[in-house]
Amino acid sequence: MTGLLDSLPLWLWFVLALVALFVARRPVHQGIFSLARFFHQSLRLGASAVSAAELRLQERNREVLLAVGREAAERHVEREFDRIESTMKKELAQYPTLHRHLCEQLTAIDEDYVRSAEVPPEPTNWAKAIKAVADIPAKQDPVVGDVLETIHNSMRKAESKALEVYRESARERHQLLKRMMPHWRSMLTTLGRVNKSVDSVIRRAGAIDGHMERYEEIQAGSxxxxxxxxxxxxxxxxxxxxxxxxxxxxxxxxxxxxxxxxxxxxxxxxxxxxxxxxxxxxxxxxxxxxxxxxxxxxxxxxxxxxxxxxxxxxxxxxxxxxxxxxxxxxxxxxxxxxxxxxxxxxxxxxxxxxxxxxxxxxxxxxxxxxxxxxxxxxxxxxxxxxxxxVAIPLENFIASARTVIGVVTAFLLRILSVTLRLAGTAALRAGTMLVRLYDIVIFFPLWLENKVLDWRARTGGSKSVEKAS
Amino acid sequence: MKIVFPSMAVLACSLLLNACGEPVARNQGVYMLIDTSGTYTRELDKAQQVINFTLAKLNPGDTFAVASINTGSFSEKNIQAKVTFDDRPSVTNKQKRAFQESIQQFVEETEAAAYTDITGGLLQAVEYLNEKRPGTKTILIFSDLKEEIKEGYNRDVPLALDGFNLVALNVTKLRSDNIDPTEYLGRLEDWQGRVEQSGGSWRVINDLERLEKILP
Structure with a gap:
């Protein structure tokens, strides 16, 4: 090999190489372009495949995420229902007893109320007779005076007796009213308890509404x-x-x-x-x-x-x-x-x-x-x-890791897709650049070719002008 | 879950494959030769210090033996104390205590020997440790390395020290070494050459304050 190299001077080798490169210029250009296009298309194809995989993965991530969310929302709703159920069992399961208790208390209060009603004292029948005797004109008569005195005393006695009876009856009424007090208080407590339970149920219902709203949103895949x-x-x-x-x-x-x-x-x-x-x-x-x-x-x-x-x-x-x-x-x-x-x-x-x-x-x-x-x-x-x-964070970790790994993988796939796309474009541009570099190497034969072509064009043009003239 | 189970299976398989392979000995075997010839018996306190340090460093499963170097050292009778520590740390501790007591007795009762048969001691050490088959084999030579063989004893025997770590401890200078240091240096070089030619590794530790380097 070295013998072959030494057989000719270096400049001659250089000239021969230039000539060879010049002669092979067109097929070499075509080869470079074909190769660049091949890489460009292959890489674009790869990028498209990766992009499609990324989309599929994103879709799957979305499904997984929604499924996990749906499951969590279902669990929340279920838990709220459990709580409501326990409240109902605890408080409202005794409602019939409570109702009966309230009715009994109301009846007792009603009875006491009826019994405590004030009965007006009946007017005495003999009051008119006394009034007639009292109206007798002969007041100076000592007999009449004695009779009247006796009547007056009897009246005083009767009055004090009636007053005593009235006071007794008023005391009894007050006793009855006093007896009603614990019933009222008990009713108030019972009703307060019922109110609390109902409030709790209303609150839970509000929470369930929130969860259901979220669940519906997840179901709709918003x-x-x-x-x-x-x-x-x-x-x-x-x-x-x-x-x-x-x-x-x-x-x-x-x-x-x-x-x-x-x-x-x-x-x-x-x-x-x-x-x-x-x-x-x-x-x-x-x-x-x-x-x-x-x-x-x-x-x-x-x-x-x-x-x-x-x-x-x-x-x-x-x-x-x-x-x-x-x-x-x-x-x-x-x-x-x-x-x-x-x-x-x-x-x-x-x-x-x-x-x-x-x-x-x-x-x-x-x-x-x-x-x-x-x-x-x-x-x-x-x-x-x-x-x-550890079970609790472990469950959360496993559940969330699915989503996080999916997101990270999708991100990496996107980066890969972009890189492949860029590499494809770079391959195409590199092909063009290589062709230019090739031409730079053989710039001298190209320059000569240009000169020859110009000269031919000029001489060909003058000949045609001469022919035309 | 799909990823967890296969990875666990792979882990289990690799563990099983590892377990099924050739068992690797991880224990240590230490054999200490103590020179009891002439004036070197004065150094026995220092030897005891080295033994205590070594005892503290050894773990369950390790082997330790202490033998004396005297006129004829190629003998089981020269082994003053030997032990292979039990698997259980509590038993190991008891064995260490008993070993220390044996050494104490040896230090108190030993008498100066007329000759120094280091090669015989080495041959005995090699035989003992090869029999025990520990993972690493260390021979500690507590001596001035001046060998004096009694007439009639043949110690021109090749040593098979492949895989052995030899550590010379407290190699004291003799009076003649002080007059001519090349004698001391030549003695060390001779031993190093002999050990390394036999396939072993050689170290000298004279500073007993840095004993942590005696075991590999």
């Missing part, structure tokens, strides 16, 4: 509902991720509490892969605790991660909940025991280290360790129960 659900989903995602991070921290502390004493149970030198069996056992205990917590939450219908559990009969669900709770309690007790053992091991390690260092006394008279022991045992017992509540 843009506002979608935006609302999307932002709610994002905030839920971050909140639940934050809470889950805290829970992971708790689980790690729990792990460290029990990993070391687990070596006392399963040995500290056995491995599965590159993991200690003791560590794996500790992790499994924590994971089983979390699982029990999930089941307990599921059985209480606080979360809905497992539809199978939700669809179980109430009796079976309650039994399952108790089973999960008992297991959780047992594991929490085991953890407390392990935490206690951890403290013992630590003390023993300290004692051995001190002995090896030669300061035995200092290690053994270390002081009171019951506080740390109690704290560790307490943490070992409480953390499993605290981890139970």
């Amino acid at each position: 843009e506002r509902a979608r935006r609302m659900l999307s932002s709610s989903s994002l905030s839920q995602f971050f909140i639940s991720a934050f809470v889950l991070t805290i829970a992971v921290g708790g689980a790690l502390i729990n792990f460290h509490l029990i990993a070391r004493p687990m070596t006392e149970m399963v040995g500290g030198t056995s491995y599965i892969g590159s993991f200690k069996i003791a560590d794996i056992s500790a992790l499994v205990i924590i994971l089983v605790e979390i699982t029990m917590g999930l089941f307990a939450m599921e059985c209480l219908r606080i979360t809905r991660l497992f539809p199978v559990i939700g669809s179980l009969s109430d009796k079976l669900r309650t039994r399952m909940m108790w089973a999960a709770f008992v297991l959780l309690f047992f594991l929490a007790t085991v953890e407390a025991g392990l935490a206690f053992m951890r403290e013992i091991l630590m003390q023993e390690d300290l004692a051995v280290s001190a002995q090896l260092r030669g300061d035995e006394v200092a290690a053994t008279s270390g002081g009171v360790y019951w506080i740390t022991t109690a704290a560790q045992m307490g943490m070992g017992f409480i953390l499993p129960f605290a981890l139970t509540f």
